[in-house]
Amino acid sequence: MATAAPASAPVSARDPHRILELTRELCAYPAAVVGEADEALFARIGREVPLTVHRYASGAEHLGWRVPELARVRRARILRDGEVVLDGSEHPLVVAMGSLPFTGDLDLEELRPHLVTDPARPDAYVFHCQWQYRPWQADWALSIPYARYRELTPGTYRVELEIDREPGEMLVGVAHHAGDDPRTFVFNSHTCHPGQANDGMSGVATLIRLFQHLQGRRTRWSYRLVFGPEHLGTVFHLAAMPAAERELLLGGVFVEMTGVPSPLVATSTFRGGHELDRAFAHVLRHLPLGGDRVGWREGAGNDETVWEAPGYEIPFVELTRRVSTFAPYPEYHSSLDTPDALDMDHVDEAYRALLDVVDILERDCTAHRRFDGLVCLSSPGYDLYPERPDPAIHSDVDAVGLRWGRLVDHILRWMDGSMTALEMAEAVDLPFADVRDYLDRFAAKGLAVLRPAAVTRAPVSAREDDGAE
Numbered sequence: 001m002a003t004a005a006p007a008s009a010p011v012s013a014r015d016p017h018r019i020l021e022l023t024r025e026l027c028a029y030p031a032a033v034v035g036e037a038d039e040a041l042f043a044r045i046g047r048e049v050p051l052t053v054h055r056y057a058s059g060a061e062h063l064g065w066r067v068p069e070l071a072r073v074r075r076a077r078i079l080r081d082g083e084v085v086l087d088g089s090e091h092p093l094v095v096a097m098g099s100l101p102f103t104g105d106l107d108l109e110e111l112r113p114h115l116v117t118d119p120a121r122p123d124a125y126v127f128h129c130q131w132q133y134r135p136w137q138a139d140w141a142l143s144i145p146y147a148r149y150r151e152l153t154p155g156t157y158r159v160e161l162e163i164d165r166e167p168g169e170m171l172v173g174v175a176h177h178a179g180d181d182p183r184t185f186v187f188n189s190h191t192c193h194p195g196q197a198n199d200g201m202s203g204v205a206t207l208i209r210l211f212q213h214l215q216g217r218r219t220r221w222s223y224r225l226v227f228g229p230e231h232l233g234t235v236f237h238l239a240a241m242p243a244a245e246r247e248l249l250l251g252g253v254f255v256e257m258t259g260v261p262s263p264l265v266a267t268s269t270f271r272g273g274h275e276l277d278r279a280f281a282h283v284l285r286h287l288p289l290g291g292d293r294v295g296w297r298e299g300a301g302n303d304e305t306v307w308e309a310p311g312y313e314i315p316f317v318e319l320t321r322r323v324s325t326f327a328p329y330p331e332y333h334s335s336l337d338t339p340d341a342l343d344m345d346h347v348d349e350a351y352r353a354l355l356d357v358v359d360i361l362e363r364d365c366t367a368h369r370r371f372d373g374l375v376c377l378s379s380p381g382y383d384l385y386p387e388r389p390d391p392a393i394h395s396d397v398d399a400v401g402l403r404w405g406r407l408v409d410h411i412l413r414w415m416d417g418s419m420t421a422l423e424m425a426e427a428v429d430l431p432f433a434d435v436r437d438y439l440d441r442f443a444a445k446g447l448a449v450l451r452p453a454a455v456t457r458a459p460v461s462a463r464e465d466d467g468a469e
Contacts, residue, residue, distance in 0.1 A: 023339045027195045029194075032229075033132045035070070045227060054173075056169060056237075056240075059167070071163050071165055073162070074164060075160050076161050079157065091125045096141035101140065111159070128141055132192070171228065172237045179221045182222055183221060185253075189204045190204075190227070195338070197342055222248075235306055251455075253354070255319045259343045263291050274457075277317070300322045313461065366418075367417070368417050369412070403428050410427070411438075415442070
């Protein structure tokens with residue numbers, strides 16, 4: 001049974017949902033695609049939610065993707081005249097992910113191409129991860145802060161990069177909440193960036209808190225968390241998933257980088273027009289800090305490409321924040337991406353936005369009238385009339401009140417099943433929850449029957465098999 005954060009733990013005004021607290025704990029595990037800390041990381045997540053761990057062996061291949069071996073770094077250091085210039089124990093990012101071993105003596109010009117550094121962030125270790133996804137290109141590399149890199153002087157440097165490789169397993173953790181309907185919405189984030197808060201673990205922590213919220217209620221839809229290495233985890237997880245199970249997946253959301261001080265960004269699904277597209281467009285429009293809707297793959301770019309890949313075509317939204325696509329935020333892919341760098345107002349807003357999206361998925365409905373004629377909404381027996389401007393009577397009706405007036409002008413005709421509650425809210429520019437609650441009042445008075453709104457997926461495209469005409 002999953003356990004939430006301890007009730008005795010104090011709730012911080014900066015961290016009301018304990019997302020920062022959990023992010024800090026998760027960042028302590030230097031996880032990788034296949035890494036020594038992965039088991040402990042997933043065990044820690046399993047203390048929060050009921051996790052099933054799927055395992056994919058090193059060497060497994062699918063469409064060119066390959067699960068790497070487990071790399072154990074025995075020693076990683078650079079010496080000059082017997083003095084240590086760089087030591088791998090300084091930070092988990094010192095050794096490039098997927099690096100090959102190397103031991104030997106090099107002059108400075110031979111050494112430089114193997115050093116990863118960034119003049120714009122002189123005190124940071126840079127996260128080199130490309131060889132995890134392209135092992136056929138792997139060489140050896142070490143990350144060193146630029147402030148120390150620029151102090152290197154000509155001479156002979158001893159490199160001792162000792163790495164043992166052995167078969168291992170890539171882990172993908174899945175938690176499932178069963179609703180009344182087995183059709184499922186997926187929430188996904190990645191676990192393979194060691195110590196990276198914005199680029200990974202804050203997304204994992206946010207989704208854990210969302211799932212804990214869902215576990216405490218009966219839901220219409222089923223919901224699933226999927227945590228694993230970026231791209232690779234989702235590639236192998238979906239490839240191994242039975243087709244019948246994939247068909248139950250109505251759509252999903254990839255979440256990360258929510259602590260960047262910039263507007264929340266939700267991408268379109270590939271085809272657009274899905275319930276998730278409409279839900280995110282609505283929620284972002286009503287955020288206090290503002291939000292943007294962008295096209296497919298116009299966000300930071302992540303595992304939505306795998307979920308939406310041909311033959312799967314599961315509608316997926318990416319929810320992130322970023323300054324720009326290829327430079328999402330100043331601390332990106334570096335040792336500076338720590339929990340302390342998170343803007344928690346923005347993290348909390350993203351969490352609440354996800355709650356609002358789930359509320360739309362759960363409560364969106366059509367209304368079907370149980371009357372003929374014009375209902376006197378102001379009648380004491382109904383008490384459903386929001387005040388309108390009247391030149392003879394002083395009433396404090398603001399712009400929101402005027403929008404409620406437009407809703408009243410239309411809502412009785414919309415009770416023919418032709419519009420969902422979300423579409424009504426969009427038509428008059430009011431929050432979904434307020435419009436849905438208003439419809440509940442009609443139902444409570446016996447004036448309408450509310451029926452859950454339909455959510456569908458477009459048919460999956462057919463592939464060309466060998467031997468086809």
